[in-house]
Amino acid sequence: MTARLLDRHVSFVAALRRRGLRVSIAEDLDAARAMASIELIDRDQLRSALAATLVKRQAQRPLFDLIFDVYYPPVTGTSALEPFDGVTPKRHLPPAPRDAIEDPVRDAIRDLLAEYLASGDEQLLAQAVRDSIEAFGTESHGREGGPGMPGRARSPRAILAKVSAQTLMAGILAQVLSGVERGGVSEQRARTMINDRIRRFEDAVEAGIRRRVAEQTGVEIAVRDWSRPSVDEVPFLDATRADLAEVRREIQPLARRLAAKLAQDQRRGSRGQLDFRATVRASLSTGGVPMATHHRPRRPHKTDLVVLCDLSDSVASFARFTLLLAYALREQFSRVRAFGFVDELDELTRFFTPGGDVVDAMTRLAAEADVTGATGRTDYGRAIELFAQRFDDVVGPRTSLLVLGDARSNYGYVALPTLRRIAGKAKHAYWLNPERRAMWNTGDSRARDFDAITPMVECRNLAQLAEFAKQLGR
């Protein structure tokens, strides 16, 4: 390995470490050995080799790819698109919606992109990406937006908004599905395909822009500026819609992992009494010498889980995830019952049928649960009193009680004595709060008062939720 290449590699690994990938020296050496045994000329092979040796967790792969793109950029050609010459033939597509100002460059790029979306030709994709970055990638283009520094790279989002690939969908659908009846599976199949290609286009544009930024500001700075939390670290309270969908997808696998872990923990060290008969019977095959002892299995002890959750808008997404997780973990508890409230209380258990569909359960819960009363503002006091009146017998000595909410009761009454009585009956009682700990006790938050009765746990993201669930199942 030449000295220059080695320098590059060392600073690449340093960048990975700075961005939170734990790369050990042994792995670093492996990577160097791997580089020595492949053809460095092939960039894809280099990427695969480095990924195989340095990245041991798939969640970190996107970050790795970003940093790789900056440190080992592909050889780029300039755009194949000349400033619009007026003779480029128009393709036959239904006219797409236009901005007020006609933009021939943009139209040409959109035509190119449309052709890729319909055909899936990789070369067209590469060209469309190159052209869009070339045409809209720098703010000096001067067509829109404020006066940026000349030549400064524009954000990927701005470029994608300019090209607005999604608006091409209808036209391409019509083209792909020509002669086929609309609706049904064929349309959805085509949609999936086109969406897939649009995503590839967007990813490529983003990568291209990142590279451009890196060229302008130096790799170290460029790498420092990107941060995107992985799915299990997205805070529930300020997640975007896309984030929320992704988090919801993550719940089932998480529950599966947790369930396996909990089942293992419950079994571990659970050797019960010596089973004398079984031991003697087994010893017959070794001439009467008891080689191994046999034990009776111990009865697993499972608890009831009662979840009482605040469904007001500010924390609803958090409550839903926790409910989903609770129901996905149903087997680990002898029974799960859920109650929701804003200023009215309703039992939610009926929405979660065993083996039922989660998305369905959530939509039905949002539509049918009767949780808002006269004011429509969170009223912890009323909810707790109602719970005590109607469902007093739900909480018993084998129950774990979970309260989910931000403990903000709009400066109203919070029924602390009643809560204390209910929590006192339960085996455990916890309060999960989706707010940052630093925000507790500010404004109308009554975190401290509740914390004294039911220990309050900060639960801002999936990782924290999983950690808590692990403890609860023990």
Added chain:
Amino acid sequence: MFDSPDHVASALAEVQYLTDTDTSTTVYLAAALQRPLLVEGPAGVGKTELAKAVATATGSELIRLQCYEGLDEARALYEWNYRKQLLRIQAAPDDARWDETHDDIFTDEFLLTRPLLRAIRRDDPTVLLIDEADKTDVEVEALLLEVLSDFQVTIPELGTVTATRRPFVLVTSNATRELSEALKRRCLYLYLDYPSPEREREIVGAQVPELELALAEKLVRTAALLRTLELKKAPSVAETIDWARTLLALGVTGADDFDDETIARTLGVVLKHTADHARVRNELRLP
């Protein structure tokens, strides 16, 4: 074993296993650097198949250690054959000296070799598949660590057995639990995801060559569509292939015959949960 990543790709393609750059490069490196290869990914994307394909392509024997909860040293590494030893002691002539008998009962004859030891002792090319390593307990992982880092095993009564020829080791995991950092550090890592529709079409084409190309295209696009819905269990590659075979068996040959009704009729091949069926029927408005 292999000369280059491209060689891996062509060798595996010959045994009907189609790879992408990630897979071929990583497999090549695992062989070249003699490192174990840890493969993760959703169920049914061909992790175990990869080990089988490597074994077939290189003419190696495949030794498989299926992991499960409660797997222990005696099942993974070696065990003394107690029964036979007892018989030997009881059958010893009265005048035999104890140390003779002792030396005699701790020999190869009384050793039951389990997959790990067997793989290490073999002189011929070997592929060792440690399947679903995430199902084991942490103790077994520590054992694996020892075996996979030095490829040697110490048996107190016999001494240390060192591999004369390192096997190609492939460890698979469904990520029901995160494997330890130490184990991951010693392995190369490969994540197998659902293939892109283009690659899946090639895979289906390789496995079910009788299937018409246009129908295969439609089939894999439908599978891709199903994977975008939030299902309990998304269709795996193996299930897509099953689907293709089912269609052939039903006499569906043309792309036009693969309509909504046929999809509805054969959905059971790819979806194994009632809730998933209901969801797909609902979303795709199937008859």
